[in-house]
Amino acid sequence: MPCRSEADASGGRPLRDLLMPSIQRGSILIALLAICLILSLMTPNFLTVANLINVARQISLNGILAVGVTFVLLTGGVDLSLGSLVALTGVVAATFAHPGDYPVVVPIAMGILAGTACGFVNGTVVTWGKVAPFIATLGMMTIARGLALLVSGGRPVSNMSPELTRLGGELAGLPIPVLILLVVTLAAGFFLANTRMGRHVYAVGGNERAARSAGISVPRVKLFVYTLCGALAGLAGVVLAARITTGQPNAGLGYELDAIAAVVIGGTSLSGGVGGVGGTLLGALLIGVINNGLDLLNVSSYYQQIVKGMIIVGAVWLDQKTKA
């Protein structure tokens, strides 16, 4: 793979470019707008302010996870433990969130901390242990699920303080999870564009050897991306727990695949080095719009799964075709 311009450690690029690399700014956006247009023609309930806010709220979890896993995919890795981490961190947060026990920051911090710790372990196993990311995070997927069941005793942890569940509510008419997603995406975009570590993430994914020769500490970069991904999974876990007012040890099944799908639809390459969080946000939006639209149209469960799969593959196929 040739050394890409993203790998250049010199000089930041405009934020806009990193949020949405020009290559896929077009096609995914067009696909998204086309689907929106079709949906608004098919049902009057799609293009309303209330429903659009609704869609934004529904993609917020997947969006937060997808931003985290964008970093990992950019380095050419993968993280399969996200869904289990969401369950574990949600249960941990809920355990500390019984009314009157601790101030509301404690459950939030504990949830994020648990995710960060698991992400750090992922990163350590991948870098120090040199275990392939697929295997390392597959292991964490099972371990974290087991821990979630252990911590909760196999049953949902309920009786959550209203201070924490408010996190799943609204602020000035906008759902708080959406605001969190926006902050996370902007911060991640800024970070990737304007910090040395951000550029190193691209460099490692673009060409690991070249990055190493250029004096970049590859293990440090990898450790960083897995830890960050874990931390964001922790944040998502806390938000989910707040939204559904319990910590569910069985929550989050398959979330990692939705997140990876959003990233890939958004134009980030599975082999690393190319992409950005802006595309990821569009990818998450595309999946969210499809889910919402199929529900609004009352499409049967069986067809929904088929249609979703076809649209995901189709979107990526279209994207590759326009690139070629």
Add this chain to the structure above:
Amino acid sequence: MVFSFWESDNVGWETSVRNGVRGLVVFLGLAMVGMGCGCNRADSEGSRGTESESGQPVIGVSLLNLSSEFIVMIDRSMREAAEELGVRLVINDAQRSAARQIQQAESFVAQGVDAIILNPCEVEASSPAVDRGLAAGIPVVNVNSETRSRPTAFVGSRDEESGRLAMEYIAERLGGEGGVVMIQGYMGQAAQIKREAGAREVLDQQPGLRLLADQTAEWDRAQAMSLMENWLQSHGDEIEAVFAQNDEMAMGALLAIERSGWKGQIVVVGVDAIADGLQAVQAGRLDATVFQDAAGQGRTAVETAVRILRGEPVEEEVFIPFRLVTQENVAQFLP
């Protein structure tokens, strides 16, 4: 680099050996931590069973999935009943795998247990587990769900009844007229099929009830919440009642309804009577749930197995009835 997540690097033979050793160290370390936890747990649980006096009858139990709250309740009531009746239980978790369940039945046969209680994973795929036990002359009691192979006895509930009770309650609340939505469980599972059948039976008898939409949320609270949010967009004014095939999904729908300000205009009914659901009924948030008696099923299964061992007559099918739970009678279901 295309499949770079499979291999972390292109490295020479020596480095790969070194990496292999490193990986092994990490793996063994993790495995030991894992086993440490596992062993402690097994010790504390096993102490009740394995060290009891010999001569006690032994019953091998294979449970569907100990990470489900409902099955945990069955497990607990079985242990209590076994202690009272003076039998020893060997409890295995099949973790939703019918193949594992068959292996467990086979090792029960090899251990020479006196009876087997099976909480089947699947109607068809778990049938060989029943056959293995019966072929070895060991009585088999199925609990909670059925298999195609006929066991010595079955203890459980008729899932259709729960769907019927829930929908009848909705019909009564709406005066037999209005728009209803149904949130389905995991499509194709026995509970989903039967609860849907029970609900549709009532819908057929009540022409005034219109099913506006039905969709799966895979027994999951978060999915049900999103689904309900979407339905409120498309059918908001028409929806007068929601039937969710379990309480988790009913809670999700309820949260969506409460957060968007529709509460008070939509009747929400679930099934299972989980702790959260009962509290919500008591607080007047959830209108009703249907109580499936997990403890009764577990206890009766052990009692039935013991009676078979004592040579006493038993019913071939014992049905533990469902009961509708509303704010009026919720107190008797709360722990």
